[in-house]
Amino acid sequence: MGSAIALGFAPAQSALAQAATAAKAQVVILATGGTIAGAGASAANSATYQAAKVPVDKLLASVPELGNLANVRGEQVFQIASESFTNEYLVKLAKRVSALAKQSDVDGIVVTHGTDTLEETAYFLNLTVHTNKPIVVVGSMRPGTALSADGALNLYNAVATAASPSSAGKGSLVVMNDEINSGRDVAKSVNIRTEAFKSPWGDLGMVVEGKTYWFRAPVKRHTTNSEFDIDKIDALPQVDIAYGYGNANDIAYKAFAANGAKALIHAGTGNGSVANQVVPALRELRAKGIQIIRSARVVGGGFVLRNAEQPDDQYDWVVAHDLNPQKARILAALALTRTNDSKDIQRIFMEY
Structure with missing residues (x-):
């Protein structure tokens, strides 16, 4: 798997600061590429850019406020545009999510992903990873180099959601445009606006200034209640x-x-x-x-x-x-x- 990087505090800390750090949720960000890791030729390029250019360490460093929400570390799993996601990528990613979810030092997992097939990956994780820990998939509609780029806030909200105990047991989640949607229901409904992802049955909740607010919960079978287990699947027909x-x-x-x-x-x-x-x-x-x-x-x-x-x-x-x-x-x-x-x-x- 890719190299790990961490976002934390300087070595010299008071006992109080150390206790506060230990009390924070432990969140792992698995980076796979996509627009959220994209770059355009100029700030005016919001729809014309190259996806999957920015590595996970730079992505995390661009949002230092993540350290206020959780102890965050990242792994570069893939670096691809999501239209190129194959079954093999799905299986490999889900196995890594499953392995992390079993670790006692992981409280939540965030997957950064291109938006073209984000809904498919979110649903696959919803069906195959047996955990109650939050799994949050996030992307962006504009590269980080663009005016009014949405990736930084989306990532911040995704980490906030993954770090929140209230997110547990709700299956995989997609957090974009301040909304929390079920990975089962959500779909990309427009390809040019930041409010691109919608569920026909409504979102589950919202994230406002790093705090989650919930309005409904999924009722279809998922994660720990699923008969599909990624640990027992190596290939898909x-x-x-x-x-x-x-x-x-x-x-x-x-x-x-x-x-x-x-x-x-x-x-x-x-x-x-x-x-x-x-x-x-x-x-x-x-x-x-x-x-x-x-x-x-x-x-x-x-x-x-x-x-x-x-x-x-x-x-x-x-x-x-x-x-x-x-x-x-x-x-x-x-x-x-x-x-x-x-x-x-x-x-x-x-x-x-």
């Missing part, structure tokens, strides 16, 4: 997403299947609708053992109803409930590590 649209055809579905997909997420229109000209191919692929899971491409909330639009019972298909296509892919891949029974997979989609 291939699951791919094909998009529904006017004039759609079955080429993508067949190509993914030919390339080894074990399940296909149909990102359907409306209520996960499937075009008439695509249905025969999906039925044929299901007959060959490939799981077909209907999700919806709609933005802003809603869920796919079983046996509405398509006779799922007859076709032996699964519906993704309220999960968007990218999160449905994460859950389907994990489900396939345990079962290939469509009824059991449907149970999993309703419970998680």
